[in-house]
Amino acid sequence: MPLTPGKVVCITGASRGIGRACALEFAKHGASALILHYLGDAETEVEIQTLKVELNEKGVKVVSIPGDIALLDTTTKIVEAGVQAFGRIDVLVSNVGICPFSEFLTMPLETWERTRQVNLDGTFYIVQAVAAQMAKQTPQGGSLIAISSISGLLGGAQQCHYGPTKAAITNLMQNCAVALGKYGIRANAVLPGTIATDINKEDLQNDEKREYMVNRTLIGRLGTPEDVAGPVVFFASDLAKYVTGTSLIVDGGIFVNFQ
Incomplete structure (x- = not known):
């Protein structure tokens, strides 16, 4: 049984990783149209074309x-193109994120600023713009889903810039749930653990680090983008029609594995 029949879904960072997996999962569950944002460099151009x-x-x-999601103009183009093509937006998956691992004491200010601009500013821009569209369309309402991270709950020596942006994204969705409920708009966050994507590909090439992260899980493996896509589709579906302001950890048990 399809979970999102006929829905128009907008996904940022859709060319690869979690964004791409979400696009394919929504297609599997009956979404009628997809608004796909991607960076637009040569590599992501090829990726988005094969996905299309x-x-x-x-x-x-x-x-x-x-477009660069850190620029407000990119968000304007995403929403305008989506509404022009399909008339409405029912679901947003705000997925774009970067994590250039860096030591705190020597971190260039540019690394902090770029990480904040892409992760937090970009999320705010697209969430606000899509929510405004959901509030005025007929019928009103929709589902906002932000990809946060357990790094927003836990510390990492090389993530002093990344973790705070993800904590802020989780909190943003909680506040949006309160602000937007009267429009029939739900807002939730998905917090992945270590998922094998491009964001940590270089870090996980270290065999010792990879083995450590696998052993931290209770499932005995790292996560895949598809592991995250399922919970995202759930939040978008009517199965979650009474779920808002919620944060769902999808990490194979890393967060609870204290011992």
Whole structure:
């Protein structure tokens, strides 16, 4: 049974990793149209085109918009293109995130600023703009889902810039749930643990670090983008129609594995 039949879904950072897995999972569960944002460099251009072909073969309509999510103009283009193509937006998955691992004491100010701009500012821009669209469309309402991280709950020696942005994203969704409930808009956050994506590919090439992270899980493996996509689709679906302001940890048990 499809969980998101006929829904129009907007996903930022959709060309690879969690964003791409979410796009394919929404297609599997009956979404009729996808608004796909991607960075727009040569590599992501190729990735988004192959994704569009795959989605079109499944009968899903797609519009894609390139741009730096840290720029407000990119958000404006995403929402305008989506509404022009499909008339409304029912679901937002705010997924874009970067984590350039860096030692705190020697971290360049530019690393802090860029991480904040992409992760937090970019999330705020797209959430606000899509929520405004959801509030004025008929019928009102929709589901806002932000990809946060357990790094917003836990410390990491090389994540003193990344963790605070993810903590802020989780809190942003809690506040949005309160502010937007009267419009029928739900807001929730998904907090992945260590997921094998490009964001940590270089870090996990260290065999010792990879083994440590695997052993921290209770499932005995690192997560995949598909492991995150399922909970995202749940939040978007009517199965979660009474769920808002919630944070769901998807980490294979890392967070609770104290001993």
